[in-house]
Amino acid sequence: MTTGTTNERASGQAEHPTPPDVTPVIRAVAMPADTNPAGDIFGGWLMSQMDLAAGSVAARRARTRCATVTVEGMTFLSPVYVGDEVSLYANLVSEGRTSMRIKVEAWRRYREEEAVNKVTEAIFTFVALGKDRRPTPLPQANTGDRVK
Numbered sequence: 477m478t479t480g481t482t483n484e485r486a487s488g489q490a491e492h493p494t495p496p497d498v499t500p501v502i503r504a505v506a507m508p509a510d511t512n513p514a515g516d517i518f519g520g521w522l523m524s525q526m527d528l529a530a531g532s533v534a535a536r537r538a539r540t541r542c543a544t545v546t547v548e549g550m551t552f553l554s555p556v557y558v559g560d561e562v563s564l565y566a567n568l569v570s571e572g573r574t575s576m577r578i579k580v581e582a583w584r585r586y587r588e589e590e591a592v593n594k595v596t597e598a599i600f601t602f603v604a605l606g607k608d609r610r611p612t613p614l615p616q617a618n619t620g621d622r623v624k
Contacts, residue, residue, distance in 0.1 A: 495563065495565060495581065495583045495592055495594070496565040496567075496581060498565060498567075500529075500563040500564055500565050500583075501529040501532050501533060501564050501565065501566045502525060502528060502529045502532070502563075502564040503561060503562070503563050503564070504525055504561070504562050504564075505559065505560070505561055505562070506521070506556050506557065506558055506559065506560045506561075506562060507558065508558050510558075511558060515557075515558070516555045516556065516557060517555065517556035517557065517558070517560070519552055522552075522556060522562065522582055522595065522596065523547070523550065523598075525562060525564055525582070526564055526566075526580040526582055526596075526598060526600070527544055527547075527600060528564075529564035529565075529566040529580050530544070530566050530578040530580050530600035530602065531544065531600075531602065532566070533566045533567065533568055533576075533578050534576050534578060534600075534602035534604070537568055537571070537576055537614065537617075538576070538602075538604035538614055538615070539615055540604050540605060540606065540612060541604075541605045541609075542576075542602040542603065542604050542605060543602060543603055543605055544600060544601070544602055545575065545601045545602060545603050546600070546601040547598050547599070547600050547601075548598060548599040548600075548601070549597075549598050549599060550596055550597075550598035551596060551597075552595065552596050553593075553594055553595055553596055554584070554593060554594075554595055555595075556584050556595055557586070559586075559587045560584045560585065560586055560587065561584065561585045561587065562582055562583070562584050562595070563582070563583045563584075563585070563592070564580060564581070564582050564583075565580065565581045565583070566578050566579065566580045566581075567579055569599065571614060571617075573613050573614065574603050574604050574611040574612060574613055574614060575601055575602065575603045575604070575611075576601070576602050576603075576604075576614070577599050577600070577601050578599070578600045578601075578602065579597065579598075579599050579600075580597060580598055580599075580600060581594060581596075581597040582594070582595040582596050582597065583595060
């Protein structure tokens with residue numbers, strides 16, 4: 477007999493009970509307008525939520541406008557369904573002169589349950605932009621600039 481939750485059985489993924497021990501950058505509820513023809517949430521919707529979370533971290537660090545340059549290693553581990561709460565955790569992994577690499581993890585929670593499981597993760601690279609919309613150096617880092 478299976479003892480997993482409805483979500484675990486539906487997704488085929490074992491529950492992962494430990495999302496990052498920080499406040500999510502974004503929490504969103506997946507809505508019917510975000511679905512594909514099969515009724516699951518579009519991967520593109522999830523990726524856009526992740527880009528927003530990474531962009532928030534990038535803008536706080538750079539203290540200026542930032543643009544997404546690349547997304548690395550996105551693998552969808554399980555689907556997101558209408559009504560699921562999606563929590564997005566993001567942290568600065570590394571930085572260069574004008575760019576930042578930000579890891580984002582997406583976790584889902586079925587509305588009526590407390591159990592969560594990781595949906596996907598990826599590394600987003602952003603570049604800081606000046607008023608001329610060209611790459612600009614990051615300001616000197618202060619320990620308070622780091623978003624965890």
